[in-house]
Amino acid sequence: MDEFENTASQPLLNTAADNARSLIIVLAIMSFLAALAILLSLSADRLGKNWQGELQRTATIQLLVSSPELAEAETQTALKSLRAALPEADISPLGTVKSRELLTPWLGNIELPEDLPLPVLISVTLDSGDTLSAPRIMTVLREEGLLAEIDDHSRWSDQIGKSARGLKAAALTILALIFGAGIAISAFATQAALSTQRDVIRVLVQVGAEDSFIAKLFIRQAGLRGLKGSFIGAVLGLLAAVILSLRNPKDTALLPDLNMNWTDSFYLVLLIIGITLICSAAAGFTTYRLLRRERRRS
Amino acid sequence: MDEFENTASQPLLNTAADNARSLIIVLAIMSFLAALAILLSLSADRLGKNWQGELQRTATIQLLVSSPELAEAETQTALKSLRAALPEADISPLGTVKSRELLTPWLGNIELPEDLPLPVLISVTLDSGDTLSAPRIMTVLREEGLLAEIDDHSRWSDQIGKSARGLKAAALTILALIFGAGIAISAFATQAALSTQRDVIRVLVQVGAEDSFIAKLFIRQAGLRGLKGSFIGAVLGLLAAVILSLRNPKDTALLPDLNMNWTDSFYLVLLIIGITLICSAAAGFTTYRLLRRERRRS
Amino acid sequence: MPIINPVSSPTVPPAPEAGAMVDVVRFERVGLRYGRGPEILTDVNMRLARGSFTFLTGSSGAGKSTLLKLCYLTLKQSRGLINLFESDISVMSRAEQQATKQRIGVVLQDFRLIDHLSVFENVALPLRVTGEKREAYRQDVMELLQWVGLGHVMEAMPQTLSGGEQQRAAIARAVISKPDLLIADEPTGNVDPVIGRRLLRLFSEMNRMGTTVLIATHDINLISEFSVDVMRIENGQLFSGLENGRVHG
Amino acid sequence: MPIINPVSSPTVPPAPEAGAMVDVVRFERVGLRYGRGPEILTDVNMRLARGSFTFLTGSSGAGKSTLLKLCYLTLKQSRGLINLFESDISVMSRAEQQATKQRIGVVLQDFRLIDHLSVFENVALPLRVTGEKREAYRQDVMELLQWVGLGHVMEAMPQTLSGGEQQRAAIARAVISKPDLLIADEPTGNVDPVIGRRLLRLFSEMNRMGTTVLIATHDINLISEFSVDVMRIENGQLFSGLENGRVHG
Ligand SMILES: Nc1ncnc2c1ncn2[C@@H]1O[C@H](COP(=O)(O)OP(=O)(O)OP(=O)(O)O)[C@@H](O)[C@H]1O
Ligand SMILES: Nc1ncnc2c1ncn2[C@@H]1O[C@H](COP(=O)(O)OP(=O)(O)OP(=O)(O)O)[C@@H](O)[C@H]1O
Ligand SMILES: [Mg+2]
Numbered sequence A, B: 001m002d003e004f005e006n007t008a009s010q011p012l013l014n015t016a017a018d019n020a021r022s023l024i025i026v027l028a029i030m031s032f033l034a035a036l037a038i039l040l041s042l043s044a045d046r047l048g049k050n051w052q053g054e055l056q057r058t059a060t061i062q063l064l065v066s067s068p069e070l071a072e073a074e075t076q077t078a079l080k081s082l083r084a085a086l087p088e089a090d091i092s093p094l095g096t097v098k099s100r101e102l103l104t105p106w107l108g109n110i111e112l113p114e115d116l117p118l119p120v121l122i123s124v125t126l127d128s129g130d131t132l133s134a135p136r137i138m139t140v141l142r143e144e145g146l147l148a149e150i151d152d153h154s155r156w157s158d159q160i161g162k163s164a165r166g167l168k169a170a171a172l173t174i175l176a177l178i179f180g181a182g183i184a185i186s187a188f189a190t191q192a193a194l195s196t197q198r199d200v201i202r203v204l205v206q207v208g209a210e211d212s213f214i215a216k217l218f219i220r221q222a223g224l225r226g227l228k229g230s231f232i233g234a235v236l237g238l239l240a241a242v243i244l245s246l247r248n249p250k251d252t253a254l255l256p257d258l259n260m261n262w263t264d265s266f267y268l269v270l271l272i273i274g275i276t277l278i279c280s281a282a283a284g285f286t287t288y289r290l291l292r293r294e295r296r297r298s
Numbered sequence C, D: 001m002p003i004i005n006p007v008s009s010p011t012v013p014p015a016p017e018a019g020a021m022v023d024v025v026r027f028e029r030v031g032l033r034y035g036r037g038p039e040i041l042t043d044v045n046m047r048l049a050r051g052s053f054t055f056l057t058g059s060s061g062a063g064k065s066t067l068l069k070l071c072y073l074t075l076k077q078s079r080g081l082i083n084l085f086e087s088d089i090s091v092m093s094r095a096e097q098q099a100t101k102q103r104i105g106v107v108l109q110d111f112r113l114i115d116h117l118s119v120f121e122n123v124a125l126p127l128r129v130t131g132e133k134r135e136a137y138r139q140d141v142m143e144l145l146q147w148v149g150l151g152h153v154m155e156a157m158p159q160t161l162s163g164g165e166q167q168r169a170a171i172a173r174a175v176i177s178k179p180d181l182l183i184a185d186e187p188t189g190n191v192d193p194v195i196g197r198r199l200l201r202l203f204s205e206m207n208r209m210g211t212t213v214l215i216a217t218h219d220i221n222l223i224s225e226f227s228v229d230v231m232r233i234e235n236g237q238l239f240s241g242l243e244n245g246r247v248h249g
């Protein structure tokens, strides 16, 4: 009798009967898509903010010089008063070469006459954090008797903000859908497990097991599967995102580039926890529901 | 005995036991995502092609006039020879007002001197189908003794092509993932159904049912569920895409606009058929595998 | 009228005494072991002639159910030869096996009724599987159910039946297709003696119509009431009669 | 030593004759119908005193299993009063019901063994559910399995057992937690008379140690060998003895 060394209990739920593997694959694919959606959404958010911030912190001032001869003097005056007004900013004239370059798309490589009264372009770049007040600069220059126009990129900035928000909304929608699918899959899998293991439950109820005892079995099983599936999916999603972010960013002007950040993985951890919890909760909920139904039936 | 009017057979598979509803929800969500991916991919493809085509069919010719006085005469010569060379194309001078407008972003509202030798801009728009040969136009003009530059937008065109291809690749990847998940879910659901209905199978085998008889039951069940789920998902996906395409397209400069086409629904029909087939095939495959395994066991 | 009423069918085709003595089941030196376990059956020789009626006894765990499983093709012998209806089962294709199973009616210790099908549907299953039309078999099924005393629960689900009622439904399913071979494992374990005797009368009616019957049972009282062949398994070997004496093929 | 050996436990707490006559089960005018069906049980009055041993008979479909289900809390009466261990079951909370079930051992017609658990694990289940430590019960389970003749298949899976072996495993599971009330539905249906008598000896050993026993059976021979109370269900009513004569509460 003593050669019978059964020191560890067998698991009460039949692990072989219901097919854990394909469930985990499904959960992994869902998590993979969710992870990509999260990373894309974070990326779009950050990218949008960066671009907007940068645009809002730079401006181009066009100084309308009275005549080519006075250009040099007026430029110096303007620079001086701008630097006085914005001591933190990086202010520099673009120079005629640069001015002409900017015109090239429209004028071609035409030899422009030297005496063309081209406006003097001055670029202003603020320290991060500050934003530009166009009217204030205009006032400063007008006090010096200078005429200027300011392009503060506000139109572009709005555009980019809207795009980023749209992208984020799309990513969040996908995320919500994937979570919905996760809940449905979990509920489905638990129901399947419960009907496969109906005999086990019947016996457990008969020998006097508490509902919580039975529910715990299914919650643990479903949670473990959720954890495995979402972990695999999230890790693969992270890998895919890293690979995508290593692409040549110029390849796709229309697609926002993924610019990853290590803090993003925090959200992936949240994703894993979320899917695990959803699976467990669906399992617990379904178990209690079925137990109650069985009880009512008899 | 005659009040017992059982004229229709009951379905052999237990439809109540395994939870068809949550499976259908899962399949619907997968199909919804797949449908969106398909529509997005088709849209991106078409959009890219349209833009590319339009860009390739328009060009701006900058005529470098020798002096402001000769501008008018040289423009007429150029127009005449261009029209002769490209009889189908829409060729028109942009006029000085338009030329100046194009310069505005760079020069501001400066009063340019009248005698500024601005290049004359001529826009060329080909009929759809044709594409522009820049060298040929240059030759035509050079024969008339005219100097010109051509901007045929080729740099932009390449960019857009690459973006569209990237977007399409992304959409196809998502599609492949969703199909993978669909296969996994189907296999999972069938296995679950088979283990729930193991008793039915055992009895059917015992009373002499052929494997194909049993497999057919599961294939039909899984196929019907695949059909229902993918149909719901595809219709909802189409609806969502239509709603998205009705948005103000200017809102999102970075996101490619969905421009739907009624022929796209053909691909959605393919999607529905595909998912139905996948579900059926997974069910058939799993049934035969389990039947074979059961047989080996006994 | 019950379909198994012998009076209403005087022209039963080849009655046992009419044709040549054909073996419906034939075992030759059959051995069986489960996996790597010991041999449960050793060198079993057995012949069931067409139209014979045989009881199989033996203590619990002797191998009665195992022997029956070999006969209804749910188990493969480890060695030896098994012929069913004069063909070697080990060379049968899957389709031939299933066709053979359609000629065998089986009643098991656990009744194996399908929970979500009514009693009527459960009993009609063997006919449905062979593709018969519902109109053709409906009346037969209803008559048989009346006969076994389940006329009032035809549309009930199996779980709502008592143990004995379930057993009778299982028996009805086994005999509905008028099988050539009827195999029953402990068919009277859950019914009282009155119903037990009634079920055995059903089996012997079937037998008189040409069906070969093989029944495993512990119920010595039952056996003693019938003057039929008795076989007994002891230590993996098959003996004839309730006393010692080996069966030879 | 087998845990149920009466010799090794001379100090069994309140033996039936020692304490006051307490009712373990008490039915008062209990009626039961399934759904909208007819009343299966009508105005049943029944008292099982602590330490009593009772057989319940009746024809197939009479309502034996139904009466037992009421006793082990798997069915609710349609009307009347049922007390278990002196408390009214209709006012018990879910947790109290489950705690009460832990005091009742049940053997059913279908054995309800869990397929993926070994015989040992199946038998140990009631102890595991109450949270007992494996080291504490391991020896007891093994001894009980030896006693019912399953010592050699402790680690086997239930499907690999013969019908009679499964029945014994189910009985072992019912008695392992030394329940105050033991309910068995047709516990000898699948075993031969020798083993049947052995199982009944197990039940009477349990009974001598204070367990109240209620057994439903068709097996008249078995009943006649034991000098115990007999109750009979007929037309939904409960009578005492094998002959007519109504039981009164
Ligand atoms: N699938 C299996 N795998 C391994 N062993 C098995 C299997 N099925 C049965 N056995 C063993 O084979 C032996 C014979 O079993 P079988 O079911 O044939 O007995 P039986 O004569 O029908 O007994 P009973 O009267 O109790 O039903 C038993 O000891 C049992 O443990
Ligand atoms: N869940 C149920 N729903 C409806 N009717 C039921 C249900 N369970 C049992 N019955 C009916 O109640 C009656 C009594 O059944 P029960 O199982 O108590 O009989 P029994 O005395 O145990 O018979 P047996 O000896 O055949 O096991 C039967 O007619 C049966 O059809
Ligand atoms: Mg057996």
Ligand SMILES: [Mg+2]
Pocket: C162, C163, C164, D064, D065, D066, D109, D185
């Ligand atoms: Mg019963």
